[in-house]
Amino acid sequence: MTGVWYAPGRINLIGEHTDYNGGLVLPFALGSGVTVSAARRDDRLLVLRSAQLPGVVTVPLDELSPGRITGWAAYPAGVAGVLRAAGYPIAGATLSIDSDLPRGAGLSSSAALECATALALTRLYGLRVPRTELARYAQQAEHEYAGTPCGIMDQAASLLCTEGHALLMDCASGATEQVPLDLAGHVLLLVDTRSPHVLSDGGYARRRGECEEAARLLGVSALSEVTEVPAALPDPVLRRRTDHVVTENDRVRRAIEFLRAGDAAGLGRVLTASHRSLRDLYEVSWPAADVTVDTALDAGALGGRMIGGGFGGSVLLLATLDRADDVAGSVSGAYAARGLATPVITRVSPGPGAYRRS
Structure with a gap:
């Protein structure tokens, strides 16, 4: 066969x-x-x-x-x-x-x-x-x-x-x-920052270990059982990791509300908030990702964030159709001005899951 x-x-x-x-x-x-x-x-x-x-x-x-x-x-x-x-x-x-x-x-x-x-x-x-x-x-x-x-x-x-x-x-x-992902009048831009990441290099595993330790100290099986960051976590690193998980779960709920309401601006805000949390609380962003998000927002994007495990990889941006080209051009220009590798920027939309082709 x-x-x-x-x-x-x-x-x-x-x-x-x-x-x-x-x-x-x-x-x-x-x-x-x-x-x-x-x-x-x-x-x-x-x-x-x-x-x-x-x-x-x-x-x-x-x-x-x-x-x-x-x-x-x-x-x-x-x-x-x-x-x-x-x-x-x-x-x-x-x-x-x-x-x-x-x-x-x-x-x-x-x-x-x-x-x-x-x-x-x-x-x-x-x-x-x-x-x-x-x-x-x-x-x-x-x-x-x-x-x-x-x-x-x-x-x-x-x-x-x-x-x-x-x-x-x-x-x-x-x-x-x-969940229907209908962004009529808007576009999702995928920016490959050309900063490759390797999840097996230890940073990802350390974050997971920190979360497991925080959950153990809090007496829960997983951090998503926590609804707010308690004072029982004296370690500031573990508090930051927990804070990200708690607030990120809330951002997912709000993103769904914005999608169902057709509120692209609201969706953009939570995407950007997610990026800042990953940058400041989870500490897995990287310089090119931060340049991408900051430049895109200045150029009129509605929001954006790093995606994936972090330490390199790609960024997702949300823009109106009439601003998409300007946003992409501004990001490419910012990379050139900083001597970074030219990013690969593509428009993306939700496709099908796995299937047999023949």
């Missing part, structure tokens, strides 16, 4: 670093992602090829375990390993992988690769695994095989989003709702 499966990257409209804290997120699927052309084989080998990288990686499935495979191949191999550990009879496959997502841009290229692989492997073997479960397996693969303690948002967005909608997800309960 053979087939071609696709899974998109994602943009998180708002709700950053709340997923692993049991909070609310509001991502939507991009129109670009990862494609996996797959063929079943029965020799207990996983053969991996990437259109973007040279060479072939061959993985004996019976020897597969966390730590044995490194680099990009750890993501698809990890999915195979997790599925086999869960009892699914994956006996081998050849996977040819292609992507039009920029790596390190904060658009969840790793989750898209995991999700496309999960769909391919389960469908090759006639396995009907619910997408919510596939998202968990993909997340587990990233934890165990790639060493990144990510939340569930990226994998859920890639598998569960629908065209024209953002996905409201309560990461504590797993409950989801499709």
Whole structure:
């Protein structure tokens, strides 16, 4: 059996670093992602090829375990390993992988690769695994095989989003709702700052550890159970992390209200407030992101914020249609004036979640 499966990257409209804290997120699927052309084989080998990288990686499935495979191949191999550990009879496959997502841009290229692989492997073997479960397996693969303690948002967005909608997800309960993302007369601009990030470099894991420590001290299982920052947290760093999570969950709720009311200006304000919180309280922004947001606001954008785990990647801006080109031009000019790499600026809209192409 053979087939071609696709899974998109994602943009998180708002709700950053709340997923692993049991909070609310509001991502939507991009129109670009990862494609996996797959063929079943029965020799207990996983053969991996990437259109973007040279060479072939061959993985004996019976020897597969966390730590044995490194680099990009750890993501698809990890999915195979997790599925086999869960009892699914994956006996081998050849996977040819292609992507039009920029790596390190904060658009969840790793989750898209995991999700496309999960769909391919389960469908090759006639396995009907619910997408919510596939998202968990993909997340587990990233934890165990790639060493990144990510939340569930990226994998859920890639598998569960629908065209024209953002996905409201309560990461504590797993409950989801499709929220229409209709921005008539406005445009979302994605700015790849060309400052690549690497979530496995330690900064992301430190933030998660700080949140877990704050939750332990407060006697809760996750920080999203907290509705205000209590005085019981004497450590100023832990107070800042908690403050971000509490206020970011509230910003997700307000963003949904603004979307339903057609209030783009209100949505822009909460996007900018999210960026400032990520910059000042969570401390994961980076210079090019701050330049992007500040310049865009000065040029007439309604709002903007960094997206993804931070320390590099992309920025999302909201502008009226008649100001979009001016905003993009001002951002590019600001980069040139500072000697920064030329940003890649594109208009984005919510696309479909993962599916079989052929």
